Structure formats: C-alpha cells, structure tokens
Amino acid sequence: MMLASFEPLRGLVRLSRRIRRDTRGVALVEMALSLPLLMLLCLGMIDISRLVATKIDLEQAAQRTTDFVLAKRPSSANTTVYVNEAVSASGLPKSGVVVKLYLECDGEVQASFTDICADDETIGRYATVSLTKNVGLDFNWSAFATMFDGKTRSSTVKVVGDSTVRFQ
Template identity: 35%
Template sequence: MTRPRYQIARDERGAAVIELALVAPVLALMVIGIIDMSNAFSRKLALEQGAQRAIERIMQTTGNDTVENTLKSEVQCQVNGTVTNSTSCKSTPVALSDVTVTYKLECTTAAGAITAQSSTDPVAFDALTCGTGGPFTEARYIEVIVNDKYTPMFPVHFSFINADGTYHLSATAGMRTQ
C-alpha cells in the first residue's frame, strides 16, 4: 500500500483563519471609529438643538432674569437634562461658562455696504449705533454659542482630534431681534 503524497503548496486548510486574523483588526478599528464619530455627531446635534430651543424659549419669556442668564440656563437645561424627580437642571457636562451670548448690529447703507459690530455686553450693545454717513438699515441679532468637548472611546489621534485627545464641538443658534 502506498501512501498519498502531500503537496504543501496546494494545502489550503486554515487559509480562512489566517485571512480573518489579518482583516479582523482593521474591521474592529473601523467599527470603533464609526461608533466614536456617531457619538460625537450625536453630541453636536444635542448642542445644536439645545441652542435652538433656548432661542425659541427666549422669544416666549425671559422670566425674572436677564436675557443672557435665561439663555445660558436654558441651553444648559436643554443639553444636560433635568435632575431625576426634580425641575432643576444638571450642571454637567455643559456648564454655564460653556455658553456665550453675543449681540450683533448690522448696518446696511443704501448702496448695499454692510458693516457689523458685536458685543457680549447687552448694555454696550444697546449703545451701539450705525453712525453717520447716510440712511442705514439696522438689523440687531442675538446669538448663542455652546462649546463642549467629546472624549472618544478609542483615542486614535487623527488630524481632527486636538492635542488634549478630545473633539472640540461647537453649536450656534441665533435670531433677529429688530
């Protein structure tokens, strides 16, 4: 009885396992990256919605506080949510210091030239005027900017991740007041 001759070059047993071992890390990194980017995008969307809802809310009422403080607290409440079994807002991850309220004045001349001025101080903003030099069309705006940081689950350092290992997120909402 003769033994069969094995040819090593034609033996393909285990090839699929080796191919999987080569491809699996790449697929795992892609999945983790997609999850991280989805979470960051979700966080940015929450910031945008919070800023927009604060602008909508300020059109309804300012309550007993200033417009700026009402906007800041409303953004914080919309983004962070409320404490369980309470009406008070959570103070993290977005703090009041992460919210900036800016007042803008745009002056348009009859020729169509536009100049803009802005201030974070509402009293100084009320004192702004278009100045002299002809008839102007004034437009006043209020803008809310919310800043936050998102820390990825798997900190692979690509060009869009900052040196501190986070994505810096920002959302802006505004409306014309006059």
C-alpha cells in the same frame, strides 16, 4: 544516472503542488489579517457616532435658546436669562455657553447692542448662541496616531453647537 539526480526535485515539485492545493487554514489567515482593520472600523464608528450625537444635541439646545430669544425679545445687552435657558436646554455648565447679542447697521456690526442706526440704514439685531462640550473618546486614538507621526494628541474632542437668529 542522469534521471536519479532529478528525483529530489520531482519530490519537491509534488510537495509544492500539494501545498498549493491545500486550502485548510486560509480562512483563519485571512481573518487574522483583516480583524485588526475591522476592529478599528468598528471602534471608529462608535466614537464618530457619539460625536455626531453630541453635536446634534448641542445644535438642538442652541436652537431652542434662539427660539427663546425670539419669544422673549431682548431690550438690553444683558444675556443672563438666555445663558440660563441654554444651560437648562443643554445641561452644560455656564462656562460652556456663550450668548452674544449684537446690532448691525447696513451690515456693519456696532459697538453696542443698544445703539440706534440712522434712519436710512438697515437695522439688524441678532442673537448668537454657542455651546461647547469636550467629549472623551472610548478608544485612545492619540496613542494610535502617535505610532504614525510621533505627535501626542488629546483623547478628547471639542464639539460645538451654535445657532444664530435675527429678531429685528
């Protein structure tokens, strides 16, 4: 009589052992759990590579413009020809290009590029080129980030490439 009461438990133990040994479908479950993470990694790599490529392009265009400044040294504070060169090199509109010419006397920036430093001061004339482009992301990361902190973000990233050269 006592043995008969344990019979349903033995059947349950045998069923649990059989289920534990059965590995059919495990790969499918693992894939279902890891696929979203793998897809996010792939999408992230695509967006990051686009941003890095854009950064490299902007840096090269800015360096090309500072090379142009070295080749055609400015005698006035007019930067129009250098802005046009940066626009040509980068393909950006003029609104995305900033070219600054400035003078330093003993390491202090002067108010005007055309000022003259005292004879005993170290002179440094510089040109700085900054190129800015807004890059839209392929994946809407702002919606994904909103799930975590509730803040709304833009789906574009501002990428800046710059270069500075001392020519005197």
